[in-house]
Amino acid sequence: GAGVSQTPSNKVTEKGKYVELRCDPISGHTALYWYRQSLGQGPEFLIYFQGTGAADDSGLPNDRFFAVRPEGSVSTLKIQRTERGDSAVYLCASSLTSGEQFFGPGTRLTVL
Amino acid sequence: GESVGLHLPTLSVQEGDNSIINCAYSNSASDYFIWYKQESGKGPQFIIDIRSNMDKRQGQRVTVLLNKTVKHLSLQIAATQPGDSAVYFCAESRSGNTPLVFGKGTRLSVIA
Numbered sequence: 001g002a003g004v005s006q007t008p009s010n011k012v013t014e015k016g017k018y019v020e021l022r023c024d025p026i027s028g029h030t031a032l033y034w035y036r037q038s039l040g041q042g043p044e045f046l047i048y049f050q051g052t053g054a055a056d057d058s059g060l061p062n063d064r065f066f067a068v069r070p071e072g073s074v075s076t077l078k079i080q081r082t083e084r085g086d087s088a089v090y091l092c093a094s095s096l097t098s099g100e101q102f103f104g105p106g107t108r109l110t111v112l
Numbered sequence: 113g114e115s116v117g118l119h120l121p122t123l124s125v126q127e128g129d130n131s132i133i134n135c136a137y138s139n140s141a142s143d144y145f146i147w148y149k150q151e152s153g154k155g156p157q158f159i160i161d162i163r164s165n166m167d168k169r170q171g172q173r174v175t176v177l178l179n180k181t182v183k184h185l186s187l188q189i190a191a192t193q194p195g196d197s198a199v200y201f202c203a204e205s206r207s208g209n210t211p212l213v214f215g216k217g218t219r220l221s222v223i224a
Contacts, residue, residue, distance in 0.1 A: 004155075033211060040120060042201045042214030043156065056211060091155050100146070101212060103155035 002026060004104035006092050012110045013082055021077040021107045025094030032075050033101060034067055035091040043091050049075060082111045120199060122219040131189040135202030135215045140183065142204035146212065147176060147187045149198045156201060159187070189220075197222045 005024045013019050025032050031050055035043035045059040049069045057067075064082075069075040079086055089108050093101040125131045137145065143164035148156035162169045162176045162185075169176050175188040185202050199219050203212040 035212075042203075042217055043212070045211035045213070048211050059211065093155075100158050100161065102158065103148075105153075105155050 004092055004094050004102055006090075006104040006107050008107060009105065010108045010110075012112065014112050015082060015084060017082050017111075019079050019082055019109065021079075021090050021109070023075045023077070023092030023094075023104060025073065025075070025092070026102055027073075028096070029094035029102075030072070030097055031095045031101075032069060033093040033095075034075070034077050035093065037089045037091055037106070039088075046077070046090075079109075082109075084111045087111045120217050120219045122221055124221045124223060125192050127194060127222055127224050128191055131187075131192045131196070131220060133187045133189075133200050133218045133220065135185040135187075135218075137183050137185055137202065137204045137213075137215060139204060139206075139213065140180075141206055142213075143207060144205050145176070145178060145185050146203045146205075147174075147185075148201045148203060148214075149196075150201060150217070151198045159200075192220075192222050194222045194224055196220060 007022045033048045034046040037043040047057040047067045048055050052069055052072045064080045067077045087110050089106040091103055091106045093103045095101045146161040147159040149159050150156045160171045160174050160176050162178050167178050173190045177186045199217040201217045202215040205212050
């Protein structure tokens, strides 16, 4: 398939642990976005990459959250010292230089 | 999978009837608007978009109406089918390649 893929689909971790969530965008898409969706809410923006650089990281809630996209394709969202409040579905989307954002299926993170 | 849309406003329609889902957006500077459909356990799926220089756009069985004066967006679905049952979100952005701001979702329930 040629859509956005995210791994793992589910991640259960303990409070205080470190987690990495991966996003593989659609080939050729230069823009990549991370969103977080809590139960019963719409997705909320975290960070946006244009190529390798973070064009806007204003949605990251605190310095425990970090994301990289070293080669302008795959991106990894990293969360340090996880807290129970970090539990949510983390969505990745990609797009060409402008226009429609295509979403992946998300990673459901549960922090016990 | 993750269940989205708990405690969201719900619209129940009879199969074959038309559905209208409304959304109020927040930023008068937004010039690009999108409707997404989200089924349980999946990422948002693009339905239709509209730019601010238009007030109506039609797709297959769907129509989006934009009223910039009152910052209101609506999605009309013709001949609603059981497969249309999902949570629907409107989203806004500036220039189409910036992070999306999602509105509160509406759960559409189609009664066969």
